[in-house]
Amino acid sequence: MTDVVKVEAETPSGKATVVPEQMAWDNKARRMVTIYLPLACFVIVLLFPFYWMTITAFKPNAELYDYKKYNPFWIGSPTLGHIKHLLFETAYPSWLLTTMGVAVGSTVLSLFSSVLAAYAIQRLRFKGSQYVGLGIYLAYLVPPSILFIPLATTVFQLGLFDSPLALILTFPTFLVPFSTWLLIGYFKSIPYELEECALIDGATRLQILRRITLPLAVPGLISAGIFSFTLSWNEFIYSLAFIQSSEKKTVPVAILTELVSGDVYQWGALMAGSLLGSLPVAIFYSFFVDYYVSSLTGAVKE
Amino acid sequence: MTVATMTDWTRARPQPGWLARLFDYKPFLVVACLFPAIGLLTVFLTYPLGLGLWLSFTDTKIGRTGQWVGWDNFEYLMEDPQFWSAVFYSVFYTAVATFGKFALGLWLALLLNNHVPFKSLLRAIILLPWIVPTVLSALAFWWLYDPQFSIFSYLAVDVLGIREKPFDFLSTTWPARWSLIAANIWRGIPFVAISLLAGLQTISPSLYEAALLDGSTAWQRFRYITFPLLLPILAIVMTFSIIFTFTDFQLVYAITRGGPINSTHLMATLAFQRGIAGGELGEGAAIAVSMIPFLVVATLFSYFALARRKWQQGEAND
Numbered sequence: 001m002t003d004v005v006k007v008e009a010e011t012p013s014g015k016a017t018v019v020p021e022q023m024a025w026d027n028k029a030r031r032m033v034t035i036y037l038p039l040a041c042f043v044i045v046l047l048f049p050f051y052w053m054t055i056t057a058f059k060p061n062a063e064l065y066d067y068k069k070y071n072p073f074w075i076g077s078p079t080l081g082h083i084k085h086l087l088f089e090t091a092y093p094s095w096l097l098t099t100m101g102v103a104v105g106s107t108v109l110s111l112f113s114s115v116l117a118a119y120a121i122q123r124l125r126f127k128g129s130q131y132v133g134l135g136i137y138l139a140y141l142v143p144p145s146i147l148f149i150p151l152a153t154t155v156f157q158l159g160l161f162d163s164p165l166a167l168i169l170t171f172p173t174f175l176v177p178f179s180t181w182l183l184i185g186y187f188k189s190i191p192y193e194l195e196e197c198a199l200i201d202g203a204t205r206l207q208i209l210r211r212i213t214l215p216l217a218v219p220g221l222i223s224a225g226i227f228s229f230t231l232s233w234n235e236f237i238y239s240l241a242f243i244q245s246s247e248k249k250t251v252p253v254a255i256l257t258e259l260v261s262g263d264v265y266q267w268g269a270l271m272a273g274s275l276l277g278s279l280p281v282a283i284f285y286s287f288f289v290d291y292y293v294s295s296l297t298g299a300v301k302e
Numbered sequence: 303m304t305v306a307t308m309t310d311w312t313r314a315r316p317q318p319g320w321l322a323r324l325f326d327y328k329p330f331l332v333v334a335c336l337f338p339a340i341g342l343l344t345v346f347l348t349y350p351l352g353l354g355l356w357l358s359f360t361d362t363k364i365g366r367t368g369q370w371v372g373w374d375n376f377e378y379l380m381e382d383p384q385f386w387s388a389v390f391y392s393v394f395y396t397a398v399a400t401f402g403k404f405a406l407g408l409w410l411a412l413l414l415n416n417h418v419p420f421k422s423l424l425r426a427i428i429l430l431p432w433i434v435p436t437v438l439s440a441l442a443f444w445w446l447y448d449p450q451f452s453i454f455s456y457l458a459v460d461v462l463g464i465r466e467k468p469f470d471f472l473s474t475t476w477p478a479r480w481s482l483i484a485a486n487i488w489r490g491i492p493f494v495a496i497s498l499l500a501g502l503q504t505i506s507p508s509l510y511e512a513a514l515l516d517g518s519t520a521w522q523r524f525r526y527i528t529f530p531l532l533l534p535i536l537a538i539v540m541t542f543s544i545i546f547t548f549t550d551f552q553l554v555y556a557i558t559r560g561g562p563i564n565s566t567h568l569m570a571t572l573a574f575q576r577g578i579a580g581g582e583l584g585e586g587a588a589i590a591v592s593m594i595p596f597l598v599v600a601t602l603f604s605y606f607a608l609a610r611r612k613w614q615q616g617e618a619n620d
Contacts, residue, residue: 035413035416035418036418038409038413039410039413039414039418039424042406042410042413042428042491043424043427043428045488046427046428046430046431046488046491046492047427047430049431049439049442049443049446049488050430050431050434050439050442052442052445052446052453053438053439053441053442053445056445064451065451067451067453067456067460068460072453072456109342110342112338113338113339113342114339116334116335116336116337116338116339117335117336117338117339117340119335120331120332120335120336121336124328124331124332124335126328126329126332132336132340136339136343138601139343139347139348141545141597141601142347142351142597143545143546143549143597144549144551145549145550145551145569145570145573145590145593146351146354146549146570146573146590146591146593146594146597147347147350147351147354147590148574148578148590149354149357149573149577149578149583149586149587149590150350150351150353150354150357150587151346151350152578152583153353153357153362153583154345154346154349154350154353169342169346170346172342172343172346173342173343173346173347176339176342176343177343180339204322204325204326205325205326205328205331206325206326206331230433233435234434234435234436234437236435236436236437236551236552236555237551237552237570237574240555240574241574241578251435251438252435252436252437252438252552253437255437255438255441256437256441256555256556267445267448267451270441270445271441271442271445273438274438274439274441274442277435277438278434278435278438278439281433281434281435282430282433282434285426285429285430285433286426289422289425289426289429290422292429292433293425293429293496293500
């Protein structure tokens with residue numbers, strides 16, 4: 001690895017120095033080999049599974065299982081059969097609806113709680129607020145994998161077992177810590193003087209939050225919102241453990257437990273299901289890429 | 303402070319309702335604001351965490367309240383080769399996958415830190431594996447790893463002719479383990495790369511210029527500028543990555559379900575198999591609790607890395 005890093009570390013020099021002209025060709029060729037070629041490999045490797053997923057979803061079964069006769073990397077006669085099977089012969093639409101409902105519900109719930117919490121921690125400045133902040137940060141470090149067993153019994157005791165409400169209430173355990181930290185960072189960037197002015201003008205604290213802080217924190221709210229939405233859309237282990245009846249399952253769980261059956265896997269339908277299940281987040285993501293990147297990196301930097 | 307005098311001013315105005323005044327009373331407001339978040343986290347995080355500890359010392363089964371059995375569950379696990387195999391594979395999986403993710407992720411971040419065309423588009427594409435639900439991309443990998451119709455086997459056997467038989471990705475122990483690690487690395491690269499890229503972009507170019515004037519080599523610039531300045535962010539990202547790789551569940555559950563012959567169980571999937579699928583809640587909780595020491599070590603690592611960043615950056619930019 002070290003020599004690879006070494007080669008790559010040279011590249012900032014291309015930016016930092018004015019390169020002598022006689023070196024131009026050599027430099028271009030070197031840039032090709034040290035930057036564009038590896039970059040292209042990365043992109044191909046990272047995207048290949050999606051490409052494969054997509055063409056599998058539209059291939060007729062005859063092409064799917066015969067690489068000799070048909071070029072495996074292309075579709076001879078694309079078909080919507082798999083998608084049609086999925087939408088009309090399985091409970092896929094209801095899984096999509098459940099997933100959507102759960103993702104929206106838990107996002108709204110955790111945004112609401114984390115806005116208030118972040119405001120209290122960052123702006124109301126009570127005694128011990130940094131400890132509460134630290135506690136919430138630590139909560140982020142508790143992974144769902146060690147919680148799902150006791151949480152299943154808790155959910156059962158509350159009578160929420162096999163109900164999407166259980167998911168809406170439990171997803172905030174990993175959404176709230178993240179969103180709170182993100183929003184604390186955003187609130188920090190809003191000048192406190194604005195709030196002081198409002199206080200002098202006789203605004204109440206809640207008016208300040210609603211009229212001044214929140215409108216200024218909209219980018220942060222969007223980041224936290226889309227992040228929470230994606231995380232809840234992708235959640236797997238709680239949905240697997242708490243939901244039993246087929247029609248209430250979320251898309252990731254349902255594809256794995258309902259569509260994978262028997263010894264012969266319906267790869268066309270499975271990949272169509274994966275594609276359809278990924279599309280909402282992918283589309284959502286493509287609209288908000290910049291918010292995504294900023295929330296991802298912002299959360300790491302905090 | 304000023305708030306106290308302010309309230310005197312507002313008194314002169316028409317009295318707000320008692321509800322409005324209650325919400326302007328700071329201690330009450332603090333409690334009211336913190337209540338939803340703290341309430342949710344207490345009921346669904348802190349309480350289950352404690353309950354999990356308690357469950358691990360009982361013989362609770364699904365549908366039956368358990369008795370306190372002391373260390374029985376742990377003693378049983380100590381002698382269970384399957385548990386030790388899961389511990390070994392969890393550590394191995396985490397170590398290899400983390401190394402792979404960071405080596406490749408750092409490389410990708412350094413590549414992206416150059417002046418390349420379509421940078422934001424590239425960044426968007428690269429994050430895609432991280433955005434898409436893990437289970438769904440895991441299914442794609444499962445299909446890529448298919449014993450009969452794997453495209454890799456087709457390429458190796460029929461196109462390149464470098465192998466006689468198709469690859470055997472998932473049906474024997476070690477190939478299955480490596481295949482899962484490869485899928486995990488694939489999924490983890492984007493997060494590492496984009497986070498480290500953000501770190502790289504905060505490094506001032508003037509440092510590199512100064513180093514160039516001093517006649518440094520590329521390796522020296524990486525070793526003495528890039529790496530030390532990247533270390534704080536690297537440490538945090540690594541902590542998160544280690545925690546979430548160690549407790550990974552989805553990839554293994556989707557691709558192998560712990561097979562062949564239970565050789566690819568991670569601690570989380572073993573806990574699920576015993577606790578939820580097998581109904582032995584107590585034993586499953588004990589397996590989950592055994593993950594905690596590993597996580598504590600990772601978190602302490604994060605804490606000390608955080609403590610380092612103050613003096614490294616030389617300013618209170620927090």
